[in-house]
Amino acid sequence: MTAPADRPHEPDGKQRQRDHYRAADPAGGPLTTDQGVVVDHTDDSLAAGARGPTLLEDFHFREKLTRFDHERIPERVVHARGAGAYGYFEPYESCAEFTRAAFLQDPSVRTPVFVRFSTVQGPKGSADTVRDVRGFATKFYTSEGNYDLVGNNFPVFFIQDGIKFPDFVHAVKPEPHNDIPTGASAHDTLWDFVSLQPETLHAIMWLMSDRAIPRSYRMMQGFGVHTFRFVNAQGRGTFVKFHWKPKLGTHSLVWDEAQECQGRDPDFNRRDLWDAIEAGEYPEYELGVQLVPEEDEFAFDFDLLDPTKIIPEEQVPVRPIGRMVLDRNPENFFAETEQVAFHTANVVPGIDFTNDPLLQARNFSYLDTQLIRLGGPNFAQIPVNRPVAPVRTNQRDGYHQSALHSGTNYSPNSLGAGCPAVAGPDGHAYTHYAERVDGAKIRQRSPSFRDHYSQAALFWHSMADWEQRHIVDAFRFELGKVGALTVRSRTVAELARVDHALAAAVAEGIGVPAPEAGADEPRKTAVSPALSLVAQRGDGSIRTRQVAVLVTDGVDAEQVTSVREALAAEGAVVEALAPRDGSVTGADGERHAVDRALPTVASVLYDAVLVPGGPAGAPTALADPDALRFVRDAYRHGKPVGALGAGVAALGALGADDLRLAAEPGQAVADRGVVTDTAPGPAGEPFLRAFTEAVAGHRYWDRPVARS
Incomplete structure (x- = not known):
């Protein structure tokens, strides 16, 4: 299998697949073992007589069964069910003003990409159309190394600090005593967590909206979630939030449809993506950025480093900087879609991190997870993960090492002519943004992270009437499955701090008393039209409908x-x-x-x-x-x-x-x-x-x- 850069973008997927199988063995040669030994029979084990015991000397039997026994690798803890596609990205113009990243400079250069869409909570065998967050992860195979933009179809997350991530995932996964429900958010445990952890409310509002049941991966927005930092050639930093906007617009199912799709076609979204690409109807997305000068870091009534907050587009418009087209399906699901490894810390010169505490945790957790999932430190040599930029390291050996190294494996050295040598001061090497960091060692959340209700209220007030009805129905459905009435009541009390009318409508449907009015008085009633699906109609075409x-x-x-x-x-x-x-x-x-x-x-x-x-x-x-x-x-x-x-x-x-x-x-x-x-x-x-x-x-x- 070749590296991504070696694969041309071909329009006829089925013909390519047929050619691929022919190329695998053009002479139609015989079946062999993994060592190339020709096999003349693969339907019966070697045995002592027609009804005798199987003999361990049957190396073909043992190899075949051993390989089968080890075919499966551990599921991703989250984002286990996914679909992927190859394509390319091209910038509209040079972005040198705010970043030195090479792939954002020349509109004539197409950077290969691999994108994996996924649900978050469910296992590999769950359905596509469950109410859930969707992953939207993009691997850019740039000339300076791989850059992974690991995002979701929500612009916010449920927690502010990564130390809470195990708690949140444990709460949302099937309940431990009976492993129910499969492929859907847990009932009592999730809502118990939500009712006690108000920082979740903004993301919960998105989860209860139609954004959580997209019509198609081709009609789904993506967001980088965190605030990152662009750095230009002069070393000047700019805060940045990433947005993917689908050309076809952002459209969703309704809950009744989503449930029926789970029975009619559990692969509804995956099939839609595959069929569209095979038909030559290539999904297209526009990459936009919200840019905030460093001197404006504290110009908002929320903290830019808080992953449970958005920057309203009315305050900082989204600036389009390029487009991505997905034009090729994977040839092998396991080798590519299942083994692709994304990591928030895979960055290139010109893109850096901020002190977002959840982002810092992801920078540790992703690599740690891949080491166990993919069998060791050499997973970057798997073709779908392999960079197109040259790789020269002193890291050798380990599980699944496929390269044949020679020479020295330490630095500095003289026996190997000093190679590979560190880059000189020519500006091509990755340089971390110089930022002063000091302070006492404490376990304490910043006071600027404490407002958990204003943006949840902003989302609610920005919805159209029909979107609000759907959100109320979703809360009633989910909370109606919670057995503990104390959890129902406590959740409704938290919703009352977002909007009293919302809380009263939910309470009426789940059999708990409506809270007293007034808890939502401090909440602003500002709206952001960009948050409503009404504003996400796309290019107005009916292509692929x-x-x-x-x-x-x-x-x-x-x-x-x-x-x-x-x-x-x-x-x-x-x-x-x-x-x-x-x-x-x-x-x-x-x-x-x-x-x-x-x-x-x-x-x-x-x-x-x-x-x-x-x-x-x-x-x-x-x-x-x-x-x-x-x-x-x-x-x-x-x-x-x-x-x-x-x-x-x-x-x-x-x-x-x-x-x-x-x-x-x-x-x-x-x-x-x-x-x-x-x-x-x-x-x-x-x-x-x-x-x-x-x-x-x-x-x-x-x-x-x-x-x-």
């Missing part, structure tokens, strides 16, 4: 074809679904292929649905119970719904009062994401334009409630 067209015998095939062609031209993926697989007979008497059978799918796997019509009086697809449920679910989840011809009348089965539907043929009507036109035959331009715009809008939460 999944659109279901419900068909049955007698369907107007011209309508289906016209919509399919129009949406596909805009980059959407359109599939025809019918009660049975195979084909349906259209109104034209011809057979038309079906992509999937309704019993094998569900509306939660699609972003929009269309109900075409047929001859007057003929039953539409909604005559099928599965199809009717499909449309009802899509409607109540706020998704775009379209109907043509006789399909418009069938939408009456939804029972949505006050919803405007088309009456005059050829006059398309769009009402809160429901687009209709009663005209028979191919869909007209007004309908196609309105339906495309509806799909681009993603969700519509202001529509009338449907009676079910």
Whole structure:
């Protein structure tokens, strides 16, 4: 396997995979042992007679079983379930003004990257769509060495000091007496911890929001979480926070969808990422930074070093500095996605740390974890971890050493001509930022870290009405599973210090008394529009959106074809679904292929649905119970719904009062994401334009409630 820099970016993933397997053994040679000994039989062990005992001298049997027994490596303690992809990063312009990092200087230079997305709490076998934080870790293979930007899809963390990390992870993991729940945050233990540790509240607000159930890794923001430091060639430092913004916008599932996806397709997010790259629909993200001059370190009403705080974008705008494109799937999940090792301390000249106490802990913990997971200190020689920059060290030996070293292995030396020698004062070597550090040795949190409620309140007040409803529902769901009423009440009391209306709404749903008003009075009611999903619509395209067209015998095939062609031209993926697989007979008497059978799918796997019509009086697809449920679910989840011809009348089965539907043929009507036109035959331009715009809008939460 070659190093990442040696692998060209190829568009045809499947052809590349076929070529890879051919290249592995182009002559079609025989099976061998690990030592290259040819094997003529691998189905039966060597035994003393047909029914006798297996003989230990069967070296092929022993090697095969031993290798199998040791195939698995320890799971990551957190971020165990993940998906990865290769790609490249390119800056928009030179960033020399504030950093000397080489990969941020020349827009014509593409830096190879590997990105791993992940859930945090669950094991490898859990589902993708659980309510959880998502990891967003990027390894830049730069000319100066590997740089790892290890982040999440939340800009804040649950704790301020790394010494609390074991406590938090123990609390959020399955409860120790019964190892339940799997793949979801613990109930009593997590909320007991939260109710006693108010610094968690800001991140908990994000966890209870729709940000915790992303529609896709391709539609998910990423954040560096901590405040880092840029350093330019003159040695001047600038505080920096990192932001990844997806080109397609930031979109989420709703909780009901997320739960059904866990059964319908537990690999929903991983499959989505893989399929998009294989189809040539490469995910793209913009890297932005918030820059704070060092002289403004104390210009805020919070501490820049506090990882439970954000810098509101209204105070410090995000400056776009480059873009990342993911254009290649891994060839082997274990060798690459499972063995990739990220480390917050993998930095390059021009990027340095701050005294964030959680960041300092991560700089220790990541390396310590990789030493046990990957078998020793030579994990950087695994191809996915190998830098493209030359590696010359005096570190030798250890488990899994693959390099053949010669010469001396100490410094200074004369026998090896002094090599490898330390770099001279030419500015290329990594130099730690010169910062005066002094103080008494104490175990004490800075007073500037003590406000645990203001930014939680900022997040709550920045949400749209429908986002607030979803947050309340999430709190009710999670706290409703907590057995200890004292924990429920104590958590609600903490929420009251964020916002009394929030606390009262949660209390009403979980059977505990609402707290008295007034605890939230010190909280500011400022808002930050950038925190709401409403502000994260993306580029307005419908590329890769999944659109279901419900068909049955007698369907107007011209309508289906016209919509399919129009949406596909805009980059959407359109599939025809019918009660049975195979084909349906259209109104034209011809057979038309079906992509999937309704019993094998569900509306939660699609972003929009269309109900075409047929001859007057003929039953539409909604005559099928599965199809009717499909449309009802899509409607109540706020998704775009379209109907043509006789399909418009069938939408009456939804029972949505006050919803405007088309009456005059050829006059398309769009009402809160429901687009209709009663005209028979191919869909007209007004309908196609309105339906495309509806799909681009993603969700519509202001529509009338449907009676079910």
